Every structure is written in C-alpha cells, then in structure tokens.
Amino acid sequence: MRNFVKELFLTGLTGIMFWGTGKQAFNFGESNCLSNMRIYRMITSPMSREWQSSWVALSHGRRKTRIGEKVVDLCSFEFLSNLEVNKSKKHTSAAGPFRIENNAFFRRGTSASSTNHTKYKEIISTLPRIEGRWRQSLQLHEYQGFWFGQNILEGIMSAQEHLKAQPTDIFICSHPKSGTTWLKALSFAILTRKRFSYSSTNPLLSELPHDVMPFIDISAFTDITSRDPELPLLSTHMPYTSLPKSIVEGKCKIIYICRDPKDLFISLWHFTSKLRGTRAETFPLEEACQKFCEGLHNYGPYWDHVLGYWKASLQFPERMLFIKYEDLQNDTFSYVKRMAEFMGCPFSMEEERQGLVQKVVDLCSFEILSNLEVNKSKKHSSAARQYLKIEKRAFFRKGKVGDWENYLTAEMAATIDQITEQKFCGSGLSFKAP
Numbered sequence: 041m042r043n044f045v046k047e048l049f050l051t052g053l054t055g056i057m058f059w060g061t062g063k064q065a066f067n068f069g070e071s072n073c074l075s076n077m078r079i080y081r082m083i084t085s086p087m088s089r090e091w092q093s094s095w096v097a098l099s100h101g102r103r104k105t106r107i108g109e110k111v112v113d114l115c116s117f118e119f120l121s122n123l124e125v126n127k128s129k130k131h132t133s134a135a136g137p138f139r140i141e142n143n144a145f146f147r148r149g150t151s152a153s154s155t156n157h158t159k160y161k162e163i164i165s166t167l168p169r170i171e172g173r174w175r176q177s178l179q180l181h182e183y184q185g186f187w188f189g190q191n192i193l194e195g196i197m198s199a200q201e202h203l204k205a206q207p208t209d210i211f212i213c214s215h216p217k218s219g220t221t222w223l224k225a226l227s228f229a230i231l232t233r234k235r236f237s238y239s240s241t242n243p244l245l246s247e248l249p250h251d252v253m254p255f256i257d258i259s260a261f262t263d264i265t266s267r268d269p270e271l272p273l274l275s276t277h278m279p280y281t282s283l284p285k286s287i288v289e290g291k292c293k294i295i296y297i298c299r300d301p302k303d304l305f306i307s308l309w310h311f312t313s314k315l316r317g318t319r320a321e322t323f324p325l326e327e328a329c330q331k332f333c334e335g336l337h338n339y340g341p342y343w344d345h346v347l348g349y350w351k352a353s354l355q356f357p358e359r360m361l362f363i364k365y366e367d368l369q370n371d372t373f374s375y376v377k378r379m380a381e382f383m384g385c386p387f388s389m390e391e392e393r394q395g396l397v398q399k400v401v402d403l404c405s406f407e408i409l410s411n412l413e414v415n416k417s418k419k420h421s422s423a424a425r426q427y428l429k430i431e432k433r434a435f436f437r438k439g440k441v442g443d444w445e446n447y448l449t450a451e452m453a454a455t456i457d458q459i460t461e462q463k464f465c466g467s468g469l470s471f472k473a474p
Contacts, residue, residue: 160197164190173323174312174337186279187340195258196282203256203284209292210383212253212275215345216338217307218299219365220275224249225404226372227273227295230380233391235270238399245403245412250275277339280348291359295379296349299365300471301342302444302456305332309447329452333459343463350469366441366471372401 164181172178172189180187188196205211212227214220225244236242243252253273276283287294299307309328335341353362361382368375376397380386387397402408444453464470 157194157198160194161190163197164193170336172337173327173331174308180336180338184279184282185344186282187336187338189338192257192277192338195256196278199256199276199278200282200284203286205284205286205290205292206272207291208269208272209287209290210273211287211292211294212273213280213294213296213349214277215298215304215342216277217304217311219297219368220277221249221409222365222368222404222406223295223297223363224253224273224275225409226376226379226400227383228252229400229403230376231273231383231385232271233396233400238403242403244409249409279339279345280352293359293361293383294349294352295361295363295382296353297363297365297368298346298349300441300444301460302448302453303365303441304342305329305456306444306447308332308337325447326452329448329455333455343459346469347463347467350467354468364471369441373397376400 164183168182169179170187172180178189180189181193183193183196210227210231212220212224214223228249229242229244232243240246253271253275256274256276257278280288286292305328309323309325309332312328313323331337332340332342335344339345349360350362353360361379363375377387391397448456460471
C-alpha cells in the first residue's frame with residue numbers, strides 16, 4: 041500500500057503513472073480538472089496478477105471505493121499543505137546553508153505555472169531579437185530597453201509578476217562580471233558571522249558564493265514564499281527598471297556593484313568563451329568589443345544598467361548602497377564595515393577588537409575562494425545556473441583592476457572610454473582615477 045500511495049503522489053511530479061505491469065500517461069494539468077474521478081478510475085482499473093493477489097482482501101467494490109477515496113484524500117494538496125509538520129517545521133534534509141521551511145514545498149498545486157510560461161514565450165516571440173554571438177544558439181530579445189536570452193527573460197517576467205519582496209530582504213544586484221561573486225561572498229559572511237564560524241564548517245568553504253543565496257532571474261526561484269529570516273539575501277542581474285515592483289516600491293535594501301567597463305568587457309568575453317566550449321567557433325575580440333559597445337549582450341547595454349542603479353542610489357540612499365569594484369578592492373576593510381552597517385548588522389567594538397572584520401576580508405579574498413578545491417574541480421551545482429553547464433573555476437579568473445590593458449587595443453579602449461564619458465556626462469559618476 042505504501043508503494044501505491046507513493047506512485048500516486050509522484051504522478052504530479054513525473055507525469056507518468058505506472059500501474060501493474062503497464063504504464064499510463066498522466067497529465068498533471070488534467071488531474072486538476074478531473075482530480076478525484078480520474079485518479080479513482082486509475083485506482084479501480086485492472087491490475088496485474090501480482091497486484092490482485094495483494095489486493096484480495098479489498099476486492100469488494102465498496103471497500104475499493106473507500107480505499108481509493110482515502111488515497112485521494114491522503115495525497116491531496118489541501119491535506120498535505122495543512123499538516124502542522126508541513127506548516128511550522130524546517131526541512132531537515134541537508135541542503136547547504138538554506139534552512140527552508142517545509143511549507144515552502146507547498147505553494148498552489150495548480151498547473152498555472154506552465155500556463156504562465158507559455159504566456160511568456162508568446163510575448164517573447166513578438167519582441168525584437170538578434171543572434172547573440174556570445175554563445176552558440178543564443179538569441180537576444182529586447183525587453184524594456186535591454187537585451188536578454190530567452191531563459192533569463194522568462195525568469196524575469198515571472199519574477200515581475202509573482203515575486204513578493206519582504207521588507208527585510210537584501211538584494212545583491214549587479215551586471216554579470218562586475219564582481220558579483222565577491223560581493224555575494226562578503227555579504228553572506230557579514231550577515232552570518234555569528235551563525236557560522238570561520239573554520240571548515242563555513243558554507244563559503246564548501247559552496248560557490250552563487251549557491252548560498254537564491255538567484256531570482258531564473259523562474260525556479262521566484263516562487264520562494266518562505267525564507268530563513270537569518271538569510272534574507274537574494275541576488276539578481278536585472279536592470280533597475282526591470283526589477284519587480286515589490287522591490288522598487290518596498291522597503292527592502294539593495295547593494296549594487298559596478299566595474300570599469302573595459303575590465304568588465306574582458307571578463308565577460310573570457311567567461312562567455314568558456315560557455316561556448318572548445319569546439320565552438322571563437323568569438324573574435326574585435327567583434328565582441330563592437331557588440332559590447334552597441335549594448336548587444338545579455339543584460340546590455342552596460343552603461344544604462346549602471347546608470348539605472350546609480351540614479352536610484354542618489355534618490356534612495358537609505359535603501360541603496362552603490363559600490364565600485366575598484367573602490368572595494370582598494371579598501372575592502374572599510375567597505376566591509378560599511379556594508380555591515382547598511383545591512384543593519386554593524387560590527388561591535390568587541391568584534392573589531394577580535395579581528396572579525398579582517399576575518400571576513402580574508403575569508404572572501406580572491407586567493408582563498410579561487411583556490412578552494414570545490415571551486416576548482418566541480419561543476420556549478422545551483423539549479424539556477426545548471427543550463428550553463430560550466431565549471432566553478434570559470435567564476436574566478438584574475439580579479440585584478442586594469443587587466444584590460446593586456447587585451448584591448450588603444451582604439452578599442454578609446455571607444456569604450458568615449459561611450460562611458462558620453463553616457464555618464466552630468467550624472468556625477470566616473471571610473472577615472474581620483
């Protein structure tokens with residue numbers, strides 16, 4: 041009976057119902073409409089001899105009907121989602137640093153999600169699109185003034201429609217390759233310093249920084265309704281103008297990091313070259329630079345991305361902390377203290393005397409994180425980025441300021457600088473050395 045209940049329950053997850061010696065296709069969407077009647081028919085359909093022999097005591101129609109109804113009721117969404125154990129307790133399975141509550145596994149139990157993504161696909165099909173060139177078979181679609189790949193864009197649309205940010209949430213925002221990995225590590229270490237020691241048990245020593253907080257640009261994470269109050273960190277690469285209203289209009293906080301466009305471009309080019317694989321046609325640096333300058337890349341144009349957050353930080357300084365990668369690298373110690381104060385967990389004088397600020401700096405240093413075995417040999421395990429199929433070490437290249445000088449021609453560098461000056465003119469933002 042236990043196996044039978046398990047098989048029935050799994051129909052909503054796998055879409056296949058194995059019955060006796062045969063198997064019958066079972067559509068989860070249809071089950072919402074035909075629920076009890078369809079399941080009951082499957083329960084009372086002919087069984088194999090093996091099943092018949094074990095069912096002999098329940099062979100009478102009245103008993104079979106009663107058992108069928110009990111199975112349906114036992115496995116119903118309403119029953120399981122309202123059990124006290126599924127409403128109040130934490131999920132006990134080892135799942136990294138996330139201590140997610142059991143009720144997070146019960147949301148709606150409807151087929152609306154697939155309907156929504158069909159809707160998103162239909163909308164995307166009407167948008168302007170180009171061949172991305174950065175990755176094989178990647179098309180970029182223009183949406184709200186920026187360019188996105190389809191997987192990302194579906195997730196953004198889903199987040200815009202469904203994500204409900206909480207006042208205590210802290211969003212780590214950036215354009216890809218701006219120093220995101222480092223910022224995530226620092227924010228996690230600062231926020232959890234009293235919960236995790238700086239020994240081998242710290243999640244940052246066994247997990248990629250991207251894996252210690254949800255990435256809302258992928259739709260798998262937009263349905264998180266229950267979060268650990270001790271870990272209110274979420275991340276996104278969305279432009280400010282594309283953020284869900286609950287973030288922009290709410291009371292949550294945002295930490296944004298940006299980087300000199302020349303260094304960012306080189307980092308982006310190297311990263312996408314690894315995504316393309318060794319067998320793929322190389323993407324010439326000159327052509328990639330032209331596409332970057334035209335804003336034709338995932339989450340591009342870069343300058344508009346930066347300006348959106350910069351202007352918002354001037355308007356809402358109490359809710360937004362704007363950081364330049366170059367400044368963070370130049371004085372990491374001071375910025376760690378500043379981030380802690382902004383996040384509402386400032387370092388006490390005793391913590392400073394104990395050297396905890398420096399411990400955070402050291403733990404999250406490029407040298408430590410890039411040389412961890414977990415970040416050198418394993419594939420990126422986060423469900424949010426499985427489609428990338430990239431090794432973790434790809435997130436750690438050099439982490440140096442000014443590395444662009446080893447790659448860009450004088451003409452390419454001048455072109456990027458000219459665009460930067462034109463775009464940022466009058467904004468008060470500059471990447472020039474003080």
